[in-house]
Amino acid sequence: MKKGILLVNLGSPDSPEPKDVKKYLGEFLMDERVIDIPYAARALLVKGIILKTRPKASSEAYKKIWWEEGSPLIVLSQRLQDKLQQQIEYPVALAMRYGRMTIKKGLQELVDKGVEEVLLFPLYPQFAMATTETITVLAEELRLAHFPNLKIESVPAFYNKPDYIEVLSNSIKRHLEDKNYDHLLFSYHGVPERHIRKSDITNSHCKIDKSCCETPSKAHEFCYRHQCLEVTRLVGERLQLKEGSYSTSFQSRLGFDPWLLPYTDRTIERLGKEGVKNMAIVTPAFVSDCLETLEEIAMEGQEIFHEMGGQDFTTVPCLNDDSEWVALLSKWIKTWANSKTAIL
Incomplete structure (x- = not known):
């Protein structure tokens, strides 16, 4: 089976402008694993209160850190993807849990390249409902609905490796x-x-x-x-x-x-x-x-x-596209691809 890698990070607004921040926050905060209360209460809280006040303040915060190339998180994730692709022979796609770079698009990109087995890699060292779990749950829902012949294996928390x-x-x-x-x-x-x-x-x-x-x-x-x-x-x-x-x-x-x-x-x-x-x-x-x-x-x-x-x-900066971090990801992926054992 042809193998591929899907790196998944959190996501970002398309721009630091309030309208884009509001759209992004709406998707993020309406996730039942982020704000885990009944839908009606969550909708009232998010749409009725938070989205009426928070986007403006968040927009100002994003404007302080926005780069010419775009969102720092997106740019840094793309740099990681590019460096990793240079070290492994398997296709590497990048997706975000929220925003335009959807997990569905990432899976489709790999399938279009002939990939039959995907290593889903949530870019979070620790497990949490609002990070790793929401990614793996959505990926499985997408597989069942759109990619029934695709095999997906998820990388577990690696905090203590x-x-x-x-x-x-x-x-x-x-x-x-x-x-x-x-x-x-x-x-x-x-x-x-x-x-x-x-x-x-x-x-x-x-x-x-x-x-x-x-x-x-x-x-x-x-x-x-x-x-x-x-x-x-x-x-x-x-x-x-x-x-x-x-x-x-x-x-x-x-x-x-x-x-x-x-x-x-x-x-x-x-x-x-x-x-x-x-x-x-x-x-x-x-x-x-x-x-x-x-x-x-x-x-x-x-x-x-x-x-x-x-x-x-x-x-201290995050690991971002640090060369040792890229080398470690490459090692883990090669271990997964070349054996029948779990990646970690």
Whole structure:
């Protein structure tokens, strides 16, 4: 069977203008795995409230980080696709969960090239309902409806794979080797606490307390919180970071429901108040820089830190099209293509 690869990232508006941002946010926020409440309530919240106010503010944020080539997330994902294609013989297509670069178009592109077996690669190290799950569920729906003869295998979360931790750690070390920082903050995209409980396949393990993520359980296979904390722990060990010199937080909360704690903005504020003068921040929930890293962290986070008396605020770029990251993806894909075993 001819094999092909479909890389899938989050997506982006067509432009930073309010009308395009509104269209994008409407598709994104109406996803039942992003805002997981009954349809009527979700429609009222999104269409009746959020889309009447948020697009303008989000448009201004996008304008701050938009590149001449387009959306940074799209451009960086395309660079990754191009570099990966140079290293493997199998067709590599790129799709986005939301926006014009649909998963259906990506699958069709591969099918048109004669591909019969697709490796679906969600570009997320950790599993979450609103990222990996929504991609794999939609891909299966599309397969059944439009590509019944296509075989699709999905890449599972790779947050704890030694070679991934090595690549991530090397990137952090390289970008901070000439920086003097007092604290390294690992900031992950936040999710509502109820997402953690809904993803608990044991229906009993996840308490979202100080112990459940450290207690071995089958629930960890789909526990976003555990997987984030584990990345921090593994990178901390590999880089031999001193206890107390690094920590974990969660960003980008929406609404009034309980989200994962601690919040990134408040953590940055606290560190500044406590006298930290030089801090660095890395965002390992993303493999491509985007609005959440370039504006929310690099701009808003830095402003908060300076307001609290901080001095140097260093952001570590995502892996993007880093050569070691491309080489690792190439290795994983070749392993999948040349054997009957799972990719990871």
